[in-house]
Amino acid sequence: MQTESRYNPRTPGLMRLALKAVAASVLCLCITAASHAAEYYVAPHGNNDNAGSQRAPWRSIEFALRHAHAGDTVYLRAGRYREAVRMPRSGSRENGMITLRNYPFETAVIDGSGLRVAHGEQGLITVADRSYVRIQGLQIANFHSDDESVPMGIFVTGAGAHIELIDNHISAIETRKSGCDGNALGIAVYGRRSDAPLRDIRIAGNEVTRLKTGCSESISINGNVTDFEVVGNAVHDNNNIGIDVIGHEGMARDPAVDIARNGVIADNTVYNITSSANSAYPDGEMAAGGIYVDGGRDIVIERNRVFANDIGIELASEHGGHATRDVVVRNNLIYNNRSVGLSIGGYAPDVGGTVDCRIVHNTFYKNDTAMSWGGEVVIQYNARDNVFENNIVYANAQAVFINYYVDSTTQPLSSDRNLFYTEAGRYAGQWQWRAKHYDDMGGYARVSGNDRESLFGHPRIASARYVPDFALRQQTGPLVVPRGRNERALRDTGYNGRRADTTDFGAYEYY
Template structure:
């Protein structure tokens, strides 16, 4: 999960704020020597402006938490956060259901505002319906940052064991000014629900820099049209710089998207990475008479998902519709791993949407585009299409009519008049490096009328428009990149810290990379044997924290001793020693 300097900056601002606000206190929760030994007791006694710092202790905090009050606009937030540099754990093992919530949730907020939750490990709930963190009803200015949520298990058909759940259940008062940033959700059972979901009357939100992996349904979802909760819909928000891996549904044949908009409106989905899910990114409308509209899907990397890459539209004639959405600057690479015949782009019941400046690169089944009936007045242009077998062996299906050549598809469909079939010449797609080489035909090949938004960036946080025209796909080749390609500059990356070190059960590994690319983080014993691979995948640029629990790849407890943590990018390595003491 991406970590920022938020905690340090927050403490600085809190100090300044506390000087001017006599009500602001710092409350410490600790096994001994603090103000309270219970997190709930500290919350019960906290007032607007207070910060609750929770210290790490020898055992987890076995309790489920309820915020029955928050802060206010005058005095500020109630902040519940890990003590700086420490790793407190909230554990639901053996703890009765949260009495405040109608479901079983580790942390529950209902109709409260001005609350921050920062830096916890939240784990071990077994329930048909529950969450690591649930926000319900209405409220404003809520921040959920830098938490690890896992082992939320037992999700059932009528509910789900979810990581973070935001339910705007009041039609007249929304949940708004919401930030969900830098969280790591993994090994959960959302089942018929989602790992991270915003549903109902939720607006003005930022869902950023989260890592979702190994969940048994949708990764991130923005929902409207479910009348059992609210007649309103998630809207006016942004989903950016998230990474979703292995969101695979446990029911119905497996059709979970890594990122899904179902009935939401006016949402930007940008700069995300989605891989190994059932579907990559899907913009849909499951409920009848619901129209999903105003969604912008831009500059995402969608690769090697099981059944399709980029998907939009209601899934049959009796569902809702997707209208007036824009898909631009995305890179879709070798999706439909299971050879379902849906390829890189799957269009369902959708009308008047626009797709331009995207790269679609097929796998060995050569299926690029599939659409049946319901595809009405959608416009495709200035896209790059490619299959290694050649343009006369690739497959496009437009409104149930199949074309086996690019020129035939253009003529028969009337689409992609300025698009082209060519190898995009990625730097190293086999290693999930989707940067463009200077010789790529995608460079300066986008729509000549395209003007990026002021805050729009490419996959490396760099300018979206660097040449005479925008590049096609998620990468924008910068002038310095082309000038120095013959003598490439090394990646700037650092293995920043291992904390705690020495450690007993678990340690945090913090690293930073300046450019997106294939990253491997692994643990070796003193004999040079790799005993644990922590990540081996495409990674966006940024600063990240992962945890190693002192176990090997077979989940066996490693013995006491010295180990080397190694970070490798493009053949360059950094290593630090970690000392495990049992």
């Protein structure tokens, strides 16, 4: 019986990515060496009666893909292609991937203007039950629905393996149906089969922007999906969740595998994600997360810049009796988000929660710009046995640091060895624990048992408000140099390559 590989979230994500890169390089060599590999060309001025060569290109992408086999590449020349395409076959391990991509240094746009969504849901590119497929370097835009049908930029569904979505630009995918009956997605990866997963999925270097997704997400990984990477993407200016990893939603029929798992979300930039003008949210509610794990498990979230969203990072489950589990959130910059920097736990007593997650070595900076008393860290319902250590938590003028505003579980979060600061001063800090308010760190620590070895001090972070690259604005050393606990010197955001003898607070190493 074939067993599923299990990614250990405590193994550095960098090592995993490096191994993947080596494997990809070997695969590329195999593709290059394949004697039968062919190149086909498509152009807006082409003709399907041509030979499909560079000098005599075809007109239709779908027509070209019907001719492509394992190891082949279909190049799209510059221009607009008004068609939705479906990958007709798989590549293979032996002969390589089938690649659909732009011709180098040219802009090829798959344009959904005037197209209707077929079969209730459709991507401008659909990959259904296929393996060894690469989609690269394309612009995918202008696909919308006025009813309950679901338009998508790239739609990967069913089961399969070794699928790469690389360096694409996806924009203007929209639902125009009001309320939560309207859904659209930039990239959707739906593991719908119980007998086999979608595995070894790589989503890298894409820009996903200007989406109106209704009740759905910009990038969604949902159901029976394992061993995935979402790395180096820019996700911004969309009206619902940026990157979402989902379990227990009924995507796969077998509940045992209906969980997106064993993944890495790294080196992404996620910003301007807000539901404030989304009709699926009542009264302008600002509740869209930049990065959200909704019932997923065994995931590393590291080295991301997450800012100007409603919620920076959220770990929760919307389904009663289930939880987001074994997620590591480390070395992220989480700043200037509108409602809260980090949220753990379900939004109501009868939904799921957050269990055995570790939030370590992150920098939180002036979140809750709406001054809604969400603060830097919010704890909600059904959170248990989570760890919050070695973080910098730099609050705004409200000075709301940790906000456990409900009384759901006795110890939802074990917190210590953090560095807290607010410009309002040491005695302006606001804490809530089990629905009771404390206006000093000592009182909160005595009652909760948390943060007894944490410090209050200025970490010398300069203002990030107008600075795209937060890393350039953090100084070389804090006024206090705290030591971290039980964490090796990981490759931090902005790491300068020198060896660290000890670890410390936040998403940078200090020397």
